[in-house]
Amino acid sequence: MDVKPSNIAPKEQTDDRVLDLALRPKTFAEYVGQDNVKTNLKVVIGAAKKRGEPIEHVLLHGPSGLGKTTLAYLIAKELGANLKLTSGTALEKAGDIGSILTGLSDGDVLFIDEVHRLNKSVEEVIYPAMENFKLDIVIGKGSSAKTLQIDLPRFTLIAATTKISFLSSPFRSRFGSSFRLDFYNAPEIEKIISRSAELLKIKLKPEAINIIAIASRSTPRVANRLLKRVRDYAQMNDIDLIDSQTAQESLKMLEIDNKGLEETDRKILITIADKFDGGPVGLKSVAASISEEEGTIEDVYEPYLMQIGFIARTPKGRVITSAGLKHLGLKPRDELLLDI
Numbered sequence: 184m185d186v187k188p189s190n191i192a193p194k195e196q197t198d199d200r201v202l203d204l205a206l207r208p209k210t211f212a213e214y215v216g217q218d219n220v221k222t223n224l225k226v227v228i229g230a231a232k233k234r235g236e237p238i239e240h241v242l243l244h245g246p247s248g249l250g251k252t253t254l255a256y257l258i259a260k261e262l263g264a265n266l267k268l269t270s271g272t273a274l275e276k277a278g279d280i281g282s283i284l285t286g287l288s289d290g291d292v293l294f295i296d297e298v299h300r301l302n303k304s305v306e307e308v309i310y311p312a313m314e315n316f317k318l319d320i321v322i323g324k325g326s327s328a329k330t331l332q333i334d335l336p337r338f339t340l341i342a343a344t345t346k347i348s349f350l351s352s353p354f355r356s357r358f359g360s361s362f363r364l365d366f367y368n369a370p371e372i373e374k375i376i377s378r379s380a381e382l383l384k385i386k387l388k389p390e391a392i393n394i395i396a397i398a399s400r401s402t403p404r405v406a407n408r409l410l411k412r413v414r415d416y417a418q419m420n421d422i423d424l425i426d427s428q429t430a431q432e433s434l435k436m437l438e439i440d441n442k443g444l445e446e447t448d449r450k451i452l453i454t455i456a457d458k459f460d461g462g463p464v465g466l467k468s469v470a471a472s473i474s475e476e477e478g479t480i481e482d483v484y485e486p487y488l489m490q491i492g493f494i495a496r497t498p499k500g501r502v503i504t505s506a507g508l509k510h511l512g513l514k515p516r517d518e519l520l521l522d523i
Contacts, residue, residue, distance in 0.1 A: 376399075
């Protein structure tokens, strides 16, 4: 498969991004977790290949770092198709998506990350392209304006989003398949860490793998990032075999606790517990108190804090739970708590 990044995709590559590409699974067999999604995708791909047709458009949604981009690579590889990548933030004008669509060939796969950030004008251009494989171009303005239709090759759009509710109903309805990716369990994360360690030639004891997995927020991207930071710490201290003590010291230096919480996670919990008496409190108030963007809190930090039961959303706002207070070493206050 020839993977061709779009000419508007980011060009800079750090060492970590190069390593991330090396760690990316090359087949569905190597892709750990999301078994139901993989099973359904194999059926969709297999049936389309028997018919000799491109697969229907695919929508992948769920929290960040769970493998949506990797699945796009694997789908294209299984189809033997070229993959072109871009993101919703890069497609500012209708002409941007038009130039990409007209550059596709039959059977190509176009992957749009953060598709919920598409401009409305761009989204409207995509509608006929997805449904009828035609591109509408408006020439002129006012009463003299004319619409031309250009035939497009039969391509497959794979879109990824962390906010499926931000997509309009007409847009969602044009996807033939929609799959949600969920957080990973501990054994799956440990398997991912073991595979990555083998590829990076890192020697770890089983207890070190377990410690890193617990701190990985049930997310493969975080697991691989922590593994590389633990490796760096071990190399700087001339440690060949990483044990539990080395893993714990590495995470402590990164200010990551035994639940995988970082400084900002703890700030959110402490702010709700102390400044707002345990809640309920609105997202804007929390964001202003810790000088963080609302979107970052909602997309990056809240999903994991809610998954482990440290905060909860109520109609009136965010509330810290008894488990969250216990983690901070604070005594539960019955009149404040929401047990979940």
